[in-house]
Amino acid sequence: MLRRSTLLLISGCAALVVGGCSKSTHPAVKELTVAESVAAHKAGAVFVDANTAEFRQSNGKVPGATLLDNYRKYDVKALLPESKDTPLVFYCSNKR
Template sequence: MLRRSERMLVWGFAALVVGGCSKSTHPAVKELTVAEAVASHKAGAVFVDANTEEFRQSNGKVPGALLLANYRTYDVKSVLPGSKDTPLVFYCSNKR
């Protein structure tokens, strides 16, 4: 049985699979399966929620995720972890 935080991860990534964020062509960006996302979370990856506040209020968010005020424009230095070695997992529903 999945813990609540794991269920939220599964839900968040199910929304990603169904709605989909725009795909990146950058070689360092990898699309994750739900199982890979859960494993990444357990290994200490930082999750970054790129959804709108309205979407979060209606659908929730992954517990502990960093919240972007705007997925297109945000101050990287003040929002994201300082270490470039920190794995990041961005997610969104693509419903605006």
């Protein structure tokens, strides 16, 4: 698993949350396949949902995901795990 310095992202069913739901070229960001995402979830990665409440209501969310009210501005200490070794998977729809 990767450290907090590396963000994991779902591909296939969701788009990247960093940079307004567009692909990132940052070397510490790894795009995951759906199968890799499922494995990360089973291994204890924390999923972070940056979709709007309306999108979640219509389309659902990953069970147990942390929900962000705003993907650009949120309280890291309140919403993300204290341990910096916890793997994180950020996801959002590319529809606004």
